[in-house]
Amino acid sequence: MRLLAYNNDGEFSLTEFFDDNIPKYAILSHRWGAEEVTLADLMNGTDKKMAGYSKIRFCGEQARHDGLPYFWVDTCCVDKSNSTELAEAINSMFHWYHGATKYYVYLSDVSRPPSHTDNKSSELHWEATFRKSIWFTRRWTLQELIAPASVEFFSEEGELLGNKASLERHICEITGIPVKALRGNSLSNFSITERMSWSEKRETTRREDMAYSLLGIFDIKMPLIYGEGRERALKRLREEINKASKGIRREDFSVTFSLSNVPEIEYFVAREAELVEIYKTLSSDGSRRIVILHGLGGIGKTQLSIAYAKRYKDSYSAIFWLNIKDEDSLKQSFTKAARKILREHPLASRLSIATNENLDDMVDFVKAWLSLSDNTRWLIIYDNYDNPKLPGNMDPAAVDIRKFLPESYQGSIIITTRLSQVIFGHPIQIRKLGDVRNSLEILSNASRREGLRSDPDATKLAKELDGLPLALATAGAYIDQVAISFSDYLRLYKASWLKLQKTSPELSSYEDRTLYSTWQLSFNHVKQQNELSAKLLQLWAYFDNQDIWFELLRHSDSEDPNWIRELTKDELSFNSAVRVLCNHGLADANVDSQGWIESSGYSMHGCVHSWTVHVLNQEWNQGLARLALKFVGSHVPANEADKWWLTQRRLLKHAARCSYMILSGVVTGVDIEWVCLHLGNLYQQQGKLSDAEKMYLRARQGYEKALGPKHTSTLGTVNNLGILYENQGKLGEAEKMYVRALQGYEVARGPKHLSTLDTVNNLGILYRIQDKLDEAEKMCIRALQGYEEARGPKHTTTLQILNSLGVVYADQGKLGEAEKMYTRAIAGLEETLGPRHTLTLDTVNNLGMLYRKQDKLREAEEMYMRALQGYEAALGPKHTSTLQTVGNLGNLYADQGKLDEAEKMCMRAIQGYEEARGPKHSLTLQAINNLGLVYEDQGKLDDAEKMYMRAL
DSSP: OOOEEEOOOOEEEEEEEOOGGGOOOOEOOOOSSSOOOOOOHHTOOOGGGTTTTHHHHHHHHHHHTTOOSSETTTSSSOOOHHHHHHHHHHHHHHHHHHOOEEEEEETTTTTOGGGGGGHHHHHHHHHHHHTOOOOGGGHHHHHHSSSOOOOOEEOOOEEEEEEEEHHHHHHHHHHOOOHHHTTTGGGGGSSSHHHHHTTTOOOOTTTTTHTTTGGGTTTTTOHHHHHHHOHHHHHHHHHHHHHHOTTTTGGOOOOOOTTSOOOTTTTTTHHHHHHHHHHHHOOOBBBBBEEEEOOOTTSHHHHHHHHHHHHTTTGGEEEEEEESSHHHHHHHHHHHHHHHHHHHHGGGGGGGOOOOOHHHHHHHHHHHHSSTOOOOHHHHHEEOOOSSOOTTTTTTTOOOOOGGGGSSSSEEEEEEESTTTTTTEEEOOOOOOOOOHHHHHHOOOOOOOOOGGGGGHHHHHHHHHTTTTHHHHHHHHHHHOOOHHHHHHHHHHHHHHHHHHHHHHTTTTSSSHHHHHHHHHHHHHHHHHOOOHHHHHEEEHSSSSBOOHHHOOOOOTSSSOOHHHHTTHHHHHHHHHHHHHHHHHHHHHHHHHTTTTOOOOOOOOOOHHHHHIITTTTTTOOHHHHHHHHHHHOOOOOSTTTTTTHHHHHHHHHHHHHHHHHHHTTSSSSHHHHHHHHHHHHHHHTTOOHHHHHHHHHHHHHHHHHHOOOOOHHHHHHHHHHHHOOOEEEEHHHHHHHHHHHHHHHHHTTTTTTHHHHHHHHHHHHHHHTOOOOHHHHHHHHHHHHHHHOOOOOOHHHHHHHHHHHHHHHHHHHHHHHHHHHHHHHHHHHHHTTTSHHHHHHHHHHHHHHHTTOOOOHHHHHHHHHHHHHHHHHOTTTTTHHHHHHHHHHHHHHHTTOOHHHHHHHHHHHHHHHHHTTSSHHHHHHHHHHHHHHHHHHHHHHHHHHHHHHHO
């Protein structure tokens, strides 16, 4: 680094210093003119003749005045004719600016007479011209403004105008640069997009300098190639920024940043100390880092995590927000994350079958994708971890987060929780807002009123609400709606608080009940505005806090209260009522439709919901509870409905709330058995078999008590219990349920009723699983004859029984009879459902297996190929049905002596099963064993031994 020295004789001299011995120095910043002094001019002694010499003299004299013997001026301290030196200087300038003891900005287009004139009009004039100075329009001056700790501005007369601190307000307004950036906060605290925006309206003389002038702003070093053009230079800059912020191969794992499904509150006040602490903790080389944000409900933990994600989004290749309130909510959040990944990285589907119907598949898929070796720059926010599985927590609904963490030790994780006992990461306690100015800012934003810092009543209210962001936002929303003064609100608040102190129960998750009084005031005003809104808020206590939508409540009848029928008479009435709650900060519209087939819903903050449960509904309202049960039970769709699994999945949170009310006995009275039955169906079809069993047993108990053990409603529940036990592998219990249901139906409805026949069919399938083939044959024949008579020979149910009977005959060794059943079933299914329907293909595959048993190998190959092509088209190449047919083909080719083709099929089956089911699944191991058999037939005995040992 060359530095100038201002000698006693009035001359300048140059001295070259290196990093380890650079003395204190000053720097001059200015806008280049026509005659600037270059290094050559200085060396040749022609510098004094140049117009730019006066600026160098000014800098030298000012540096001497400040006790600095050395100073630096860009025009003559760098040899710009030497491209290597120029490149090194430009890559080092931010560091040089930052290291300067004094930094002088000479503004040749700002005039200010000497201060002794005390001319007020000229004082105002220089401020106006200061704001319009061309210096603020140059890109190079951006880093000159930000990098130095001390920046002093001088007029063309050499008069001091002020420094970066005293002119801070002007500079921020001129440039749009945040105060924190000017004050020296680390630039990594600002997103790449934000830093880019600071330079948008700035210009450079040379096109390439549009990129080169920003190297220091992004802490990037790269070679300079003058002549490459503006776009290529900017492209190289962006590439270097991405490499630095996201790591190598970032493009393989990049997911577009979006928080569309996050319940963001617009009145967040940044917590700078916490944001910095989170950033420092999560900054790593890609290995696992975890931050635990813990604190009171409503204190702002979620909003802090969102603020962090927004600020540092460019530091991560992907950011996902997961709601870990309970397992159902968490799995649905994983599903949304999986959709994002698959939308931008379709080839990632090879990690898992990831079907819409299976939430666990979605969880495994996302975990596997996040665990890929080069995918280390992601951030996951696990929000609302308020019911963790910890020692002493006996709640069966408690969530063990460890089951939902990616297995590889990499990536960044933020967990928000009310509990300080969650300790497997770096804990950061989120406390109440300590600075009353932050509380006033939230009140100002929510109430849409300005000048609160000078309002003593607003300050009193902010102090009374004790730094709780949610309470402040709710109070501000009330004041905005009612248009009362802060003193009036404070008076109402205190009166309400005195009453609530005597009546409100304690909640363990709060230190105090400040929020209760705030929400009570809002509720009173809601009631005045719209009685339906108030009624809905009370009803909401008996649902989950998340996702109430119009169609869910549209199951009222003449026996229900008038208000609920009025609320749901049309979607406009419903939305109008909820909008009043939203206006008061008591509810929020869901911005993410999540692919639902019905209307979008509304959600409520968990703290508000606790208040509706424990305070607004202090006395349990049986009528409202039974309404909630009725609406949820009535809305469970059958699995034949359009996209039934989406609606069922959406209901799970409310089903959990209803199940709690039923099993805890807080809902009394009769006629809730049908709700239990519907909830059992919901749980069984969603794979929650333990929950389904509880509901079925409760339904059966209620029906037996109210209607008797032989009533058809009781028998229907008994039959469903049989299906459940079969799915659980409890075959003995399943058989008992089916036999009891069958005997009851035969008496109540007769031997040929469809309910009777459905149970006969279930029992036949169960007997086949139990290897009771003679009993299975009898049941299947009886079901077939009954369905043919009741529904006709071409009904889908009849044709499925034909397939089931064919399987039984094949297991019995009655291959001719089995072939007849399969052939007849295929013909009917092709006509009814089409040749590519999966039911048709299942029967085609079964016929292929039968032909192989009959040694009709050519016919078997035709069936397998037809089934394989159909499955690939309908389900994809990695679906289990597809892979089973691939395995069947491999075995067939081995029988035919086509060992090379057999090897290919076996290897494809192994690869597919490993990706879909894992390396240790029984299907994977069977495929490995089959490949060993092929290798043995090929004479590859070493390879065969490896396969056998691996399978073993």
